[in-house]
Amino acid sequence: MALLAVEGVCKAFGSLKAVDEVSFTVAPGEIFGIAGPNGSGKSTLFNLITGIPFAPDRGRIVFDGDDIQGKPGHAIARLGLARTFQRETSFDGLTMFENVLIGASYGKPDRAAAAARDAAAEALEFVGLESRSFGRLAGELSVFDRKCLMLATAIAMEPKMLLLDEPASSLTRPEIETSIGLIRRTAARGITIVLIEHVLTFLMSLSQHLLVLNQGRVLAAGEPATVIADERVIEAYLGTRRAAA
Structure with missing residues (x-):
């Protein structure tokens, strides 16, 4: 049984569809990575899951058996779902x-x-x-x-699950290596982790499953090595296969 199930979640700001029919599941105990170019909807997705600062327009989010879409942030947190933010708060x-x-x-x-x-x-x-x-x-x-x-x-x-939003941003290489070890030790405590990061090597070193968003939609999902070899992912990040080479 999934600890977190996101089903057809959508969020629009006017005519902009920031998150568009996103679905995925996270199993208990895993480290689940989410990648995507700037503006692809990653942090908005975290906002929708945690209820901070807004809920989805439609879709279903189930955490540990409870429907949580539309619940206030403090109620979601007290069910065992915690998060960190892009900026150091x-x-x-x-x-x-x-x-x-x-x-x-x-x-x-x-x-x-x-x-x-x-x-x-x-x-x-x-x-x-x-x-x-x-x-x-x-x-x-x-x-x-x-x-x-x-x-x-x-x-x-x-928490039962921890959402980490770009924990490696603005860090030096030695600090990134320390962060990788700290996240692994956090997972070893029995905390399921969902991780947003731009640094693909960081995600690859930690994630058991990887989901890539682009323009608010799921572009690819699955085993990390398979996902980053996907032509659509290469194009979204680098433009062309030649650029990747």
Whole structure:
């Protein structure tokens, strides 16, 4: 049984069809990659799945057996579906620990205060920020550390599934390699991951299945090696087979 099933989902802004009849499923425990050129609808798709900031115009989204299309973002999050964003988001005037504590409390509002603090501390240790977490403000962090902070905040929610939106953007090559290892370790915790990224080598190193969007529609889907060899995918990214060569 799929943990996430997206069926015929659509979203239009005026005459622009940002997401157009997109369907796919994600199995429990897998890392599922989503690729596509700029403007292909990847982040809009994440918005539709999580209800932040809008729902689909039509279509069905089922998460762990629950129909979630149209539900508010906080209700979807508390079912066990968390996300990070393209831009590094945090409460810059709060410490790293306070940021992650908000996630631990928001994701499980019935959790006792001591348990929330323990979850926040464990998540910070997991991403390698524990030694600086209590006094340093989130606004003082580097891009890489802010991405780690977002990941820790999501992990502290104890999600069943985590949607990662371009985690490798703006990172150096060594930071990208560290991120790959961190995502693998996150999956090893039993968290199913859906991953958007422009960097195909990043997706190829992590994904068990790959879906490519173009102009809001599914262009190709399947095993990563097969998908990136598809002529339509090569043309969408590079223009022609000659350009790819």
